[in-house]
Amino acid sequence: MSGQGHRTPSAPRLAVWKFASCDGCQLSLLDCEDELLAVAQALDIAYFPEATRAPIRGNYDLSLVEGSVTTPHDAERIQDVRRRSRALITIGACATSGGIQALRNFADVRDYASIVYARPDYIHTLATSTPISDHVKVDFELRGCPIDKVQLIEVISSFLARRKPTTPSHSVCLQCKLKGNVCVMVARGTPCLGPVTHAGCGALCPSYDRGCYGCFGPAETPNAPSLSAQLAALGMDEDALRRVYRTFNAQAEAFREESERHDE
Amino acid sequence: MTSRTISVGALARVEGEGGLEIVLRDGEVKSAALTIFEPPRFFEALMRGRAFTEAPDIAARICGICPVAYQMSAVHAMEDALGVRVTGPLRDLRRLLYCGEWIESHMLHVHMLHMPDFLGYAGGVDMARDHGDIVRRGLAIKKVGNEIMTLVGGREIHPINVRVGGFYRAPRKRDLRALAERLERALEQALQVARFVAGFDFPDCARDYVFVSLRHADEYPFNEGRIVSSRGLDIAARDFETHFEEFHVQRSTALHARMRHCDAPYLVGPLARYALNADVLSPLAKEAAREARLESVCVNPYRSIIVRAIETIFALDEALRIIARYEEPDASCIAIAPRAGVGHAATEAPRGMLYHRYRLEADGTIADAIITPPTSQNQAMIEEDLKRLTGAFVHLPEDELRHRCEQTVRNHDPCISCSTHFLRLEIDRG
Ligand code: SF4
Ligand code: SF4
Numbered sequence: 130m131s132g133q134g135h136r137t138p139s140a141p142r143l144a145v146w147k148f149a150s151c152d153g154c155q156l157s158l159l160d161c162e163d164e165l166l167a168v169a170q171a172l173d174i175a176y177f178p179e180a181t182r183a184p185i186r187g188n189y190d191l192s193l194v195e196g197s198v199t200t201p202h203d204a205e206r207i208q209d210v211r212r213r214s215r216a217l218i219t220i221g222a223c224a225t226s227g228g229i230q231a232l233r234n235f236a237d238v239r240d241y242a243s244i245v246y247a248r249p250d251y252i253h254t255l256a257t258s259t260p261i262s263d264h265v266k267v268d269f270e271l272r273g274c275p276i277d278k279v280q281l282i283e284v285i286s287s288f289l290a291r292r293k294p295t296t297p298s299h300s301v302c303l304q305c306k307l308k309g310n311v312c313v314m315v316a317r318g319t320p321c322l323g324p325v326t327h328a329g330c331g332a333l334c335p336s337y338d339r340g341c342y343g344c345f346g347p348a349e350t351p352n353a354p355s356l357s358a359q360l361a362a363l364g365m366d367e368d369a370l371r372r373v374y375r376t377f378n379a380q381a382e383a384f385r386e387e388s389e390r391h392d393e
Numbered sequence: 394m395t396s397r398t399i400s401v402g403a404l405a406r407v408e409g410e411g412g413l414e415i416v417l418r419d420g421e422v423k424s425a426a427l428t429i430f431e432p433p434r435f436f437e438a439l440m441r442g443r444a445f446t447e448a449p450d451i452a453a454r455i456c457g458i459c460p461v462a463y464q465m466s467a468v469h470a471m472e473d474a475l476g477v478r479v480t481g482p483l484r485d486l487r488r489l490l491y492c493g494e495w496i497e498s499h500m501l502h503v504h505m506l507h508m509p510d511f512l513g514y515a516g517g518v519d520m521a522r523d524h525g526d527i528v529r530r531g532l533a534i535k536k537v538g539n540e541i542m543t544l545v546g547g548r549e550i551h552p553i554n555v556r557v558g559g560f561y562r563a564p565r566k567r568d569l570r571a572l573a574e575r576l577e578r579a580l581e582q583a584l585q586v587a588r589f590v591a592g593f594d595f596p597d598c599a600r601d602y603v604f605v606s607l608r609h610a611d612e613y614p615f616n617e618g619r620i621v622s623s624r625g626l627d628i629a630a631r632d633f634e635t636h637f638e639e640f641h642v643q644r645s646t647a648l649h650a651r652m653r654h655c656d657a658p659y660l661v662g663p664l665a666r667y668a669l670n671a672d673v674l675s676p677l678a679k680e681a682a683r684e685a686r687l688e689s690v691c692v693n694p695y696r697s698i699i700v701r702a703i704e705t706i707f708a709l710d711e712a713l714r715i716i717a718r719y720e721e722p723d724a725s726c727i728a729i730a731p732r733a734g735v736g737h738a739a740t741e742a743p744r745g746m747l748y749h750r751y752r753l754e755a756d757g758t759i760a761d762a763i764i765t766p767p768t769s770q771n772q773a774m775i776e777e778d779l780k781r782l783t784g785a786f787v788h789l790p791e792d793e794l795r796h797r798c799e800q801t802v803r804n805h806d807p808c809i810s811c812s813t814h815f816l817r818l819e820i821d822r823g
Contacts, residue, residue: 151454151455151457153458154457156458159501162535162539165532166525180518181516181518199434203432230435232439236439244438245433247641254432275548330548333547337561338562342450344553376447376451
């Protein structure tokens, strides 16, 4: 086994941080089976508790941040992460828009705590789940729940090459067209969030005969009210319309606003 | 009296966040506490008011490491509530998807998380510098697991193709067949992995565990079976809450679980499954276990790495069998009408049994949800392990002792984010 890990001493230092999340986005890095060792060669994976025991020390050239801010402690910790990082990239819907746990933003978190815990008084949590960009400057946001690993490799390698990552900003619809998928909404009347959802997954759900449920969050200029009219025509009631925008990116502006239009 | 506290700030190479605090008095472990400070995400609360059809996608987000386990438990519990049974090729496809998750998750744990403890590295990536071929072999097997998940589930993390009643689209026979060759190759490699890990230097220890897992008369359990224990418990999944309870301790955002009527903690996961189901492993997996000198009941938790390798062999073998007999179903899903009801299900995540219960309104809306993940069930047993097993290492210098404590926890592949709830080590020597 020759050549493994003979990094130049100046290899950029990478850190992977976790806030409130499911670990799925950072697992995407370990799921790059073919690229992982190459990445480890090009970068010094200096802090990545899910993968190594190496402790936090010093500063990092690139920080990947997963998860949202939901505790007072994490609200402080993200400031420290920012201070230690030359570039900070958020990975996934949790870090970029608050994630599924942002559903508490539409409820009373004390009610949530008392549903789950016998002793809610032991639980220290914030009333909201907020994206990282609400707290510190973010250099790039990678969307998806989970992120797409091809996009992750693109973002890391463009960082190494000091260029801007090329990730598309159009909607899932365009990816369907590129793939030659038959439109599930037009052909089968299946409700689909594709028209308002950010590209990145390669139009996965429609390729499996399913409507998009918006896991990459809103596209850059979505016309959600117009899509809602179409979804209503397909039989979705107000309750269903509110819920469809309120999943893994509920706190992203375009989805939040549209869901609120359907609140009782 | 001399005493000290050893603490591990943030436990590494486990999924999610937690810590340990060990108090030593006069050279003995006085107490061991696992604290899980993973921020709570309140899944059971946010399930309320959603449609039953949404549960598999939402439940998946509890954990990126074993989303299939959450999806499978959710769909089975919903089907139980709605009076539906999925059989034939659709049932097979679910087992196949589960094979993919076991392969992927076990190989990640064996190579990137657990093996570095035995070979003396901080992690898999560091280990790759000296043992590149071994790490690459592990990653190659893992990749085949992910390929199964991608083909059957649409993607490896949070599969999009799972629905109550079946799948959105059933895979093509020829696409599955195309996987067979790579599975055969991975099976060869997994046999080598089992031989390799069986040769590690294991601390000599035995624990008198109460094991709990699913048990199915003629198959190694994934999705279905009765809940059994090494002490004679034998119940249907719907009776879980009669025999098990969750309780809340201040130091942890993860709930603990215990068996009612008996105060002892219990263990779920590969050791438990193997102890209670070794007779229904495939012949090849049985042969591999014999060759690895795995006793018929393994009570040394450090040897769980061998059991994971054996279960990986089983999962690859099973996947090949399913693919060989697969015929495309007439429909990818059974049509389901909502009704009021309560549904229960337990399935076997790679790191142990998990239980879901949902109550549905007449229109199929979720009225309430109970989700009991493997890590919360194992939490008390992990603390017991720390108390009983680290005693032999108390004379070690702080760093080595700390490492031993961490390894003792990693034996059980705890997944802290899943507990929506995980670990830091503090050792108090006074
Ligand atoms: S965005 Fe989705 S996949 Fe990523 S950490 Fe959050 S819940 Fe997990
Ligand atoms: S089609 Fe939509 S819901 Fe499905 S994976 Fe893509 S972005 Fe996510």
